[in-house]
Amino acid sequence: MSFAEQIMPILRVTLEVLREAGAPMAPGDVREAVAKHVEIPRDLRIPDAHGETRWWSQVIFRTGEAASLGWMAKRNGWSITAVGIKTLEDFPDVAIYRELQRQYRERRLFRAGDFPGAFEQYQRNLGYARQLVRGGRNLERLGVGAFDVTDLYRAAWTQAVAALDHWVTQEIIDRAVALAQRPGAPRPSNFSKLSMPVELVEKVHRNAEPLEDAFRAAMERFFEFKTFQHPDKIAEGFSHVSKVKLWKVVADRLTDQDPSKPITADEIRTQLTGIARRRNNIAHTADHDPDSFRRKKRITAGEVEQTIDVLESVAIAILQSLGDLPPATDHSVPPEEVGSLGATPAQIDAKRRGVIRGLSKWTEESLLHALDEYCPPDVADTLLAVYRHAESHPAFRGYIFGDGVHPSVTAWFSTGQDEAAMWSIYTGESKSVLSINFEWMRNRGVPADRLERFAHALSVLPGWTDLPARLAITNYAKRPSSTPAALALPDASQIILRALNDLLAASATPRAWMVRGGREGEREPRALDEGLIVVGWHEVGDLSCYTTRDELAEALRSAFPTASPNTIANWRGQLWRFTTEIQRGDLVVMPLKSHPGHIAIGEVTGPYEHRPQEPVDFQQVREVGWLRRDVPLDVVKDDLRTGLSSMLTICRLVQDDAARRIATIAATGTDPGAAAEGAVIADDLSEATDPGV
Structure with missing residues (x-):
C-alpha cells in the first residue's frame, strides 16, 4: 500500500470530523475523534525520530497545507471551510489527497526541483518548535532536575519566531523574483526600491545568467541582514x-475563520x-x-x-491575503482551449510600410483594426x-497590449x-475570443465565492x-x-458587462470624499435641505455625454479656452471623480463655510444628474443622504483633517481607513x-482658479 493510500483515509476522516463538529475543535480533540473513526496502520502508529506518532505528525503537516489552500482554518482550534466541505464532496477516496498535493504544489511550491518552498520550510521549522515542546513535556513528567526543562520551551519560542522571520524573507524574495519576470504587469511602488548590482545586470544582458537566478541572488543579498519579526x-x-493593506486584510481573514471572536489589525500587531x-x-537576557x-x-x-499556533495561523492568513504567487504569465498567449485563431492580422501602422510585424508590441489601433477587418459585426x-466598458469603470487600472503572434489586450x-x-x-x-481570466483573479486573491457568482452569471451564455x-x-x-x-x-x-459590474461592485469597498459647497458656501443650505452634493462647471453641460477622460478634457478646453493645460487636467480629474468614480454607498x-469649524457627513445615494432647468450653480448634482450636518471639525484628527484642507472642490480622502473613520x-x-499601517495623505495638486468651488 502506497503512503498516499495510507494517509488519505486519515486526512479525509480529519476533514469529516471537522465537518460534523460544525465549530472549531482543539487539535487534541480532533486527534481522539480521528483515532476512533479510522483504523491507523501499524507503521503509522509508531513514533517518528522526534518521538511523535507518525500519523499525527502527518495530519499536522497536511492540515497546514489544507489550511493554506483555504480548505480549513487553524485559528482558535481547527475548523473546516465551505471550500473544504465542497472538496470532500468533489474528490472521493484517495482523490482528495491527490488534489491536495496538486493544488499545494501548484500554488505554494515555487522553487525549482526538489528544494522545498518557503511555506513548506516554515511548516517544518514550526514542527521542530513543537518537537521541543513535546520533549520538554516528557522531561517534566520524568522529573528531570539536571537542568531547567523550561529552557526547551524558550528554545521552541525562539525557533518559532525565527521560522516566521525566515519564511517572510523567502516569501518576499519568491514574489519579487516572480514580479521581475513579468515586465508590464502592475507592481507596487515599493518594488522599484529593490536594487540589483550592475555585475548581475550585465550577466543577464549577456545571457550569461538567467534573470530569475540573477535577481534571486540580488534579493538574497538585499534582504540578508533584514529581520521580519515585528509586525x-x-x-x-x-x-x-x-x-495589499496587510494587517487589515489579515484581520478580515482571521475573523472570517472564527466570526465569534473577531480580531482587529491593531490586535494582531499587539x-x-x-x-x-x-x-x-x-x-x-535569558528571559529574566x-x-x-x-x-x-x-x-x-x-x-x-x-x-x-498563532504564528501558523497568521502566516496562513498572510498567504491568503496576498493571493497565490503570480504565475509566469504571458498575457500575449491565449488559453490552449481556444485553438487556432487563424493567420496573423497585419499591424495597421506596420501595414502602411508594407510589412506584417513592424513593431515589438501590438497597439490599440491595430487591435481595433483587426476586430473591424476580420470579426463578424455582431462579434x-x-x-x-x-x-x-473597461476604461469607463472606476475600478479600471489599465490595458496591457500583447507582443505575441496575434493582437491581444488584457484589462486590469x-x-x-x-x-x-x-x-x-x-x-x-479566422476567429476572435474573449477569455475570462478566473485563474489570474484567483491568483490575486479574489475570493472563491465571488468567482463562483461570476461564473454563474456567465453560465447563461452558450457553451458555458x-x-x-x-x-x-x-x-x-x-x-x-x-x-x-x-x-x-x-x-x-x-x-458579460452585468456580470463584470456585479463582480467589481462586490470587490469595491466604500470610500470617502470631500465635496465643497461653493467658494463662499453659497450652495451649502440648499444642498443640505435637498440632500445633494453640487459642483459648478455648468459651462461644460451634461457631463454624462463624455464617455472618456479625453472627451471630457476636450469639452473643458472648448468651454475654457484660456485655461492652462494643468488646469484642464486638474478639472478633468475632479469632474471624472464626481460623475464616475464616486459610487453609491x-x-x-462637506466642510461648512456657512457654519465655520463644522462639517456635514453624508452617504451617496444616487448617480450623477444634469439638471439644465436649475440655476447655473445647481445643474451638476448627485443625491446624498446626510447623516450629520453639524460635526465639529475639532473631533477630526490632524491626519484626516489635512485632506479636508485641500483647495479642490472634489477630492478623495485617501488616508488609511478614511471611510471607516x-x-x-x-x-x-x-x-x-x-x-492600518502607513497613512497616505496625497491627492491631486490643487488649482487656485477652480470654477467648481
Missing part, C-alpha cells in the same frame, strides 16, 4: 511585492509585537523577570504551543462593448485589495452552462474563452484614528 517590519517587507519582544528577552533579575519569567508548554460589437481592474487581469481579447483572421462546475473542480485555475457564436448573441455584451464630507464620526462624533 511593522513584516508589513514593510511585503509592501515591496504587494499592494499580539505579534508581544511575541517578538518575548523572543528578544529570551535571546538577550523584570521584577527580579535572579529568576526567569514563567513559561509553560501550553503558552508556547498557543504561540506557535466585434460585443468585444468592443467589453473593451470600452482593482479588486478592492489588489489588482487583477480580469479579461483578455485575442483576435486572428457547465462553467461553474468546471471551474470549481479546478479551484478556478482556468481561463475559459467564449465562442464566436456566444459573442454573436444580441444580448451577449449585456450579460461612498461617504462624503468618517462613518464612525457620523455615528459617534469621535474619530477612532487610523488602524
